Amino acid sequence: MEKLEILFPAAGEKPKEKKEKETPWQVAPYEKAWIRSMDLTLGTDDRRIYQEMDRDPSTLKFMVGEPMTEEDLDSFAVENNDPGKERIIYAVTSEKSQGKKMEGWVMLYPEGAGRIEEVSEKGFYDFPPDANVIEVSYARYLDKKVADEEKERGLISSALRQVCYTYGLIDEEIISKIKTKKTIAPKIFFVAYTDPANSSSDRLLDKSLFEKRGQLQYDVDSEKLDDFWVLDWEKLFAYFGAKDEAQAEEMIRQLGAKNKRYYRA
Numbered sequence: 234m235e236k237l238e239i240l241f242p243a244a245g246e247k248p249k250e251k252k253e254k255e256t257p258w259q260v261a262p263y264e265k266a267w268i269r270s271m272d273l274t275l276g277t278d279d280r281r282i283y284q285e286m287d288r289d290p291s292t293l294k295f296m297v298g299e300p301m302t303e304e305d306l307d308s309f310a311v312e313n314n315d316p317g318k319e320r321i322i323y324a325v326t327s328e329k330s331q332g333k334k335m336e337g338w339v340m341l342y343p344e345g346a347g348r349i350e351e352v353s354e355k356g357f358y359d360f361p362p363d364a365n366v367i368e369v370s371y372a373r374y375l376d377k378k379v380a381d382e383e384k385e386r387g388l389i390s391s392a393l394r395q396v397c398y399t400y401g402l403i404d405e406e407i408i409s410k411i412k413t414k415k416t417i418a419p420k421i422f423f424v425a426y427t428d429p430a431n432s433s434s435d436r437l438l439d440k441s442l443f444e445k446r447g448q449l450q451y452d453v454d455s456e457k458l459d460d461f462w463v464l465d466w467e468k469l470f471a472y473f474g475a476k477d478e479a480q481a482e483e484m485i486r487q488l489g490a491k492n493k494r495y496y497r498a
Contacts, residue, residue: 257332260398263478266391267332268339271324273310279324280306282335286372325373325392327385337373337389339396344368344424348449352424357447358463366422367400369393371437390440397423397441397464398473423464426451435460439489442468 257267272279287300301309312320320342324335344366352358360366371389400421425443427434435445443462451459468488475481 257326260395261473261475261481263475263481264391264395265327265385266388266395267326267328268323268392268395269326269332271322271335271338273306273322275307275310279335280310282374283338286338286374289375323392323396325388327388329385335374336376336385337371337392339369339371339389339392341367341369341396341423351449352447352461355447355449357449357461358422358424360422361420363420364422365420366424369397369423369425387440390437393437393441394469394472398469401466401469425462426459427462428457429460438462440485442472442485442489 257269259267271283273283274280284301284306309322320340322338322340325337325339326332326334327336330336349360349364349366353360371393373389400423403421423443425438427438429448438445442465444465445460445462447461448458449461450456472481472484472488475484
């Protein structure tokens, strides 16, 4: 499986070399999403779609901060091709579009030391001192030209599972525990934050095998508390042991989804 961007370096470390593959990729044939690098340079379809998503009222409702300006996007376009970058964004595509049309995105960026400390102090999660904590965010492109019944469901949760799993394959601690069938004690951790009113995002993270661990104030300018989630590595690696699509879907029901209405999210 030849691909992948760099991992975010821990404090004092140099970033690993970026090994980029231009063609879309996926981890398992039963996954719905195909993943590729996003091209945010001026005039590309990726940039146009990203701007539409960034300004969509349904997105803005749960977003912290303001939509990116043209200057922001220009800088981000350069940054997304830099091996030492601070964040990584992947375009999510489907088999139907043959990896061309972007139907959403998954973004990764290093979590701040202050929030890691807050999570530990509140008892939500005890990260080890050498933890590489990565926050994830995501969005689905709701193309108004495509009828709802024709839109493929489950693309973003599929992409998020695959991106996290592929990073897990780089964590030597995870691999050693998988081989010896011991409890996983990773150095890489994926976290996410959701507005409690955003039930769609809750369903997505549940299907992506994240676990809700508590609530904290994510936006310092708001008094509202947001839900805090952490990826469960044990469940994710169990899921990717599935033999086929039917078994994978059943494992999502067993490992993740808590309510039947989640299955179509």
